[in-house]
Amino acid sequence: MPTLDHLPYLFAMLLFVIGLYAIVAKKNLVKLILGLIVIEYAVNLFLLLLGYRGGGVAPILTRRDAPAEFLARTVDPLPQALILTAIVIGLGTLALVTALALRLYDRYGTFDITEIKKLKG
Numbered sequence: 001m002p003t004l005d006h007l008p009y010l011f012a013m014l015l016f017v018i019g020l021y022a023i024v025a026k027k028n029l030v031k032l033i034l035g036l037i038v039i040e041y042a043v044n045l046f047l048l049l050l051g052y053r054g055g056g057v058a059p060i061l062t063r064r065d066a067p068a069e070f071l072a073r074t075v076d077p078l079p080q081a082l083i084l085t086a087i088v089i090g091l092g093t094l095a096l097v098t099a100l101a102l103r104l105y106d107r108y109g110t111f112d113i114t115e116i117k118k119l120k121g
Contacts, residue, residue, distance in 0.1 A: 008049050015042035029101040029111040036097065040090040044083050051079030 015038055022035025056075035101111065108116050 009046070012042050012046040012049060015039075015045065027113045029104065029113065032113075033094070033097055033101060037090075037094065040086070040093075044086055044090075047079045047083050047086070051076050 019035045019038030019040075019042060022031055022038065026032055026035065053073070053075050055073060057073050059074040059077055104116060105111055110116065
């Protein structure tokens with residue numbers, strides 16, 4: 001039985017599954033793009049949860065001889081840096097996929113993948 005501590009992880013997994021369903025089951029390019037966005041946010045949320053520490057402090061040392069209890073309470077900054085990188089990469093991916101979808105719409109007049117496969121022009 002999951003506890004309340006696992007609830008944010010379950011929410012991230014639920015978001016990932018919703019995005020994966022949108023990518024696999026939907027035939028509309030706009031819905032596929034939205035599914036991709038939801039998956040990106042789910043991964044970012046999961047990375048954020050990995051770096052979370054209750055009662056944690058920023059890892060900024062003001063003196064050389066930091067006490068061990070201070071070092072034990074510091075938050076790991078690596079997941080935060082990974083999330084910032086993932087946001088930038090996700091934005092570039094989103095721009096590329098949206099541009100491709102708009103070009104396909106201009107050429108075929110529809111966002112439906114099955115109609116685009118039938119036209120072959």
